[in-house]
Amino acid sequence: MPYGPQAWVDGAAGGTPLDAARLAHMEAGIEDADTRLTAHDAALALRVAKGELFVNPLDSPYNAVGDGTTNDTAAVQAAIDAAHSTKRPLLLPRGSVFALTVPSGLDYMLQVYAGLQIVGAGTLKVRAAAGNYRSIMAGATVPTDLTGLTLDGITIDQNNTNNAITEVPPLFAGYPRYALYAALGSRITVRNCHFTNIDSTNTIALNGTAVLDTRIINNSFTNVGTSIAFHDHSTLYIAGTGMEISGNTFQGVSGGLGAFTAIETHGGQQVVTNNRVSDYFIVANVTGVISTGTENVVVSDNVGLDTCDGIVVWSMTGGLNNCIIHDNVLTLDRDPWSGMSAFVFPRGIAIYP
Numbered sequence: 001m002p003y004g005p006q007a008w009v010d011g012a013a014g015g016t017p018l019d020a021a022r023l024a025h026m027e028a029g030i031e032d033a034d035t036r037l038t039a040h041d042a043a044l045a046l047r048v049a050k051g052e053l054f055v056n057p058l059d060s061p062y063n064a065v066g067d068g069t070t071n072d073t074a075a076v077q078a079a080i081d082a083a084h085s086t087k088r089p090l091l092l093p094r095g096s097v098f099a100l101t102v103p104s105g106l107d108y109m110l111q112v113y114a115g116l117q118i119v120g121a122g123t124l125k126v127r128a129a130a131g132n133y134r135s136i137m138a139g140a141t142v143p144t145d146l147t148g149l150t151l152d153g154i155t156i157d158q159n160n161t162n163n164a165i166t167e168v169p170p171l172f173a174g175y176p177r178y179a180l181y182a183a184l185g186s187r188i189t190v191r192n193c194h195f196t197n198i199d200s201t202n203t204i205a206l207n208g209t210a211v212l213d214t215r216i217i218n219n220s221f222t223n224v225g226t227s228i229a230f231h232d233h234s235t236l237y238i239a240g241t242g243m244e245i246s247g248n249t250f251q252g253v254s255g256g257l258g259a260f261t262a263i264e265t266h267g268g269q270q271v272v273t274n275n276r277v278s279d280y281f282i283v284a285n286v287t288g289v290i291s292t293g294t295e296n297v298v299v300s301d302n303v304g305l306d307t308c309d310g311i312v313v314w315s316m317t318g319g320l321n322n323c324i325i326h327d328n329v330l331t332l333d334r335d336p337w338s339g340m341s342a343f344v345f346p347r348g349i350a351i352y353p
Contacts, residue, residue, distance in 0.1 A: 053088065053089075054083075054088055054089050054090070054091035054119075055079050055080075055082050055083040055086070055088050055089070055090050055091065056079070056090075056091045056093060057072065057075050057076045057078075057079035057090070057092070057096075057098060058093060058096060061078075062075045062076070062078045062079040062082070063075055064076055064079070064096075064098055066093075066095075066096035066097060066098055066122070067097065067099075068097035068098075068099055068123070068125055069099055069127075070099060071099055071100075071101055071127060072098040072099055072100065073099075073100045073101055073103060073109055073110070074103070075098075076098050076100065076110060076124070077103075077110055077111065080110060080111070080112065080113075080116065080118075083116060083117075084113040084115070084116050087115070089117040089118070089119045090116065090117065090118045090119070090120075091119055091120045091122075092118065092119070092120035092121070092122025092123070092124070092154050093120055093121070093122050094120065094121035094122060095121075095122070096122035096123065097122065097123040097125050097157075098122065098123065098124050098125065099125050099126075099127040099128075100124055100125065100126055100127055100130070100136065101126075101127045101130040101131075102130060102131065102133045107133060107134035107135075107174065107175070108133065108134050108135040108136065108137065108138040108181075109126075109133060109135070109136045109137070110124070110136060110137045110138075111137075111138070111139065111140050112137045112138065112139065112146065112149055112180075113139075113146070113149070114144075114145050114146050114147045114148055114149060114185065115147070115148040115149070116148075116149055116150070117149075117150045117152065118150070118151050118152070118154055119150075119151075119152045119153055119154070120153055120154055121153055121154070121155075122154060122155070123154065123155040123156070123157055124136065124137075124154065124155070124156050124157070125156075125157040125159055126157065126158050126159040126163050127159070127163075128159065128162035128163060129162065129163060130159075130163050131163070132165075132170050132175035132177070133175060133177060134174060134175055134176060134177075134178065134181070135176075135177075135178035135179070135180065135181040135205075136156060136158070136178065136179045136180070137179065137180045137181070138178070138180070138181045138182070139182065139184075142181075142183055143182075143183035143184035143208060143210070144182075144183075144184065145184045145185050146182040146184065146185035146188055147185040147186050147187060147188070148185075148186075148187050148188070149182070149185065149188050149189070150188075150189045150190075150191075151180070151189070151190045151191070151193050152189070152191050152192055152193070153191075153192045153193060154193050154194075155193065155194040155195075155196070156179045156193065156194070156195045156196075157196050157197055158177065158179060158195070158196070158197050158198050158199070158200065158203075159197050160197045160198060160199040160223075160226060161197055161226075164199065164226075164228070165177075165199055165227065165228060166228070167228070167229075168227075168228070168229050168231045171200065171201050171231060172201065172231075172232075176200055176201035176202060176205070177199070177200035177201065178200065178201075178202055178203065178204070178205050179195055179198075179200075179203045179204060180203075180204045180205070180206075181205045181206075181207070182205075182206050182207075182208075182211060183206075183207055183208035183210070183211065184208055184210045184211065185210070185211060185212075186211070186212040186213045186214075187212075187213050187214070187215075188206060188211070188214045188215075189214070189215045189216075189217075190204060190215070190216045190217075190219060191215065191216075191217045191218050191219065192217075192218050192219065193219045193220075194219065194220045194222070195219065195220070195221045195222070195235075196221070196222045196223050197222075197223050198221065198223065198224045198225070198235070198258075199224075199225065199226060199227045199233075199258045200233065200258070201231070201232065201233055201234075201237075202233070202234050202235065202236070202237040203221060203224075203235045203236065204216065204235070204236050204237070204238075205237045206237070206238050206239065206240060206243075207237060207238075207239045207240075208239060208240060209239070209240065209241070209267070209289070210240070211238075211239065211240030211241075212240055212241050212242050213241075213242040213243075214238065214240060214242070214243045214244070215243075215244045216236060216238070216243075216244070216245045216246075216248065217244060217245075217246050217247050217248070218246075218247040218248065219247075219248045219249075220248065220249045220250075220251075221235050221248065221249070221250045221251065221262075222249075222251045223251070223253065224250065224251065224252045224253065224256070224258070224259050224280075225252045225253040225256025225257065225258040225259025225260070225279075225280075226253050226256050226257075226258065227256065227257040227258035228257070229257055230257040230258075230260075231257065231258055231260070232260055232261075233258050233259065233260040233261065234260065234261040234262070234263070234264035234285065235250055235261070235262050235263070236248075236262065236263045236264065237264050238263070238264065238265050238266070238267070238270070239265075239266035239267050239289070240266075240267045241267050241268050241269050241270075242269045242270075243265065243267070243269070243270040243271070244270075244271050245263055245265070245270070245271070245272045245273075245275065246271065246272070246273045246274050246275065247274050247275065248275045248276075249275070249276045249277075249278075250262040250263075250275070250276070250277040250278065250280060251278050251279065252277075252278065252279035252280040253279060254279040254306065254336045255279075255336035255337060255339065256279070259279060259280050259281065260280065260281045260282060261280065261281065261282040261283075261284070261285050262275070262277040262280045262282070262283055262284065263275065263277075263283070263284040263285070264284070264285040264287060265284070265285070265286055265287060265297065266287045266288070266289050266294070267289055267294055268294045268295045268296050268297065269295075269296050269297075270296075270297045270298070271297075271298045272284060272286075272297075272298070272299045272300075272302065273298065273299070273300050273301050273302065274301050274302065275302045275303070276302070276303045276305075277302065277303065277304045277305070277307065278304075278305040278306060278307075279305070279306050279307070279336070280304075280307050281307065281308045281309060281337055282307065282308070282309040282310075282311075282312055283302065283304035283307050283309070283310050283311055283328075283330065284299060284302070284304075284310075284311045284312070285312050285314065286299055286311060286312070286313045286314070286320070286323060286325070287313075287314040287316060287320070288314060288315045288316040288319055288320035289316065294319065294320045294321065295320075295321045295322050296321075296322050297320070297322070297323045297324070298323075298324045298325075299311060299323075299324070299325045299326075299328065300324070300325070300326050300327050300328065301327050301328065302328045302329075303328070303329045303330075304328070304329070304330040304331065305331050306331060306332075306333045306336065307330065307331070307332060307333070307346075308332065308333070308334055308336075308337045308344060308346050308347075309332075309346065309347050309350060310328065310330035310332065310347065310348045310349055310350075311325055311328065311330070311348070311349045311350075312347075312349075312350045312351075312352070313325075313349070313350065313351045313352065314352045315351075315352070315353055325349060330348050332346035332347075332348065333346070334346045
């Protein structure tokens with residue numbers, strides 16, 4: 001029965017009488033609410049089981065295996081396409097590991113879309129001996145608008161141990177091994193994710209003046225930088241306007257030849273705060289943009305441990321104005337990096353024109 005409010009009046013002694021009829025009415029209303037909630041929960045559980053709220057690559061008709069060995073690239077891509085067309089999140093279930101490789105004719109593994117949400121606690125893993133690639137996830141073309149793309153809670157394993165680079169030049173000749181690349185879009189969010197086993201030029205590259213209002217928050221980046229030779233690397237390469245990089249942890253390989261820079265920013269209205277960086281050559285490059293002036297960059301409350309350089313500021317020809325660096329904690333250690341060059345001198349904050 002629908003529950004309706006009762007009219008209550010004070011009793012003679014100032015109390016509020018609760019006669020049996022009114023108590024029964026309240027009980028019936030509570031029972032009705034409980035019945036409705038139970039039915040709602042059952043219906044919701046059924047919709048989840050049927051895949052009506054999420055798209056799960058393990059379900060039919062996608063039929064991914066998720067064992068970390070079988071090539072699941074086509075199945076995951078089909079699930080992504082379905083999630084995009086039906087405007088549902090893609091769910092990577094806990095314990096599932098989807099092995100990926102580069103489809104014929106492409107240089108990326110998975111095509112992603114504006115508005116797509118990839119959520120869950122599962123893993124996307126580069127398959128052993130997958131070879132060189134531009135990116136694990138990217139738009140169909142460069143640039144593709146990826147506004148609203150969200151990664152939340154997933155793991156991306158670049159599996160460098162079983163897909164190591166054999167020479168450095170391909171990293172800078174079209175095969176940088178990004179995990180995610182975007183050159184156009186706003187409100188791109190990467191949060192609560194884990195990236196591991198990395199040897200690349202960048203892990204996340206959001207690179208373009210048309211990249212706006214991006215959030216990279218509360219992620220972890222581990223086992224970064226085991227490589228055959230020294231090469232430039234920035235785990236996060238962020239070029240655009242209105243960026244937040246906060247609450248992330250970065251764990252490099254001490255003295256690793258590919259653990260160069262954790263965070264590199266180009267552009268204005270950027271906040272880099274409360275990140276923790278260990279065993280990188282440089283904690284952060286704060287960099288202007290060649291073609292335009294860069295203003296309002298805040299780098300604060302970050303911790304850098306066992307690094308050679310703390311924070312390096314490059315104004316470049318466009319200029320870097322109103323850059324605020326404060327309350328960062330940096331501990332410097334030259335020894336792990338001394339093999340790179342005889343001219344390695346630790347610096348807390350370095351400023352270049």
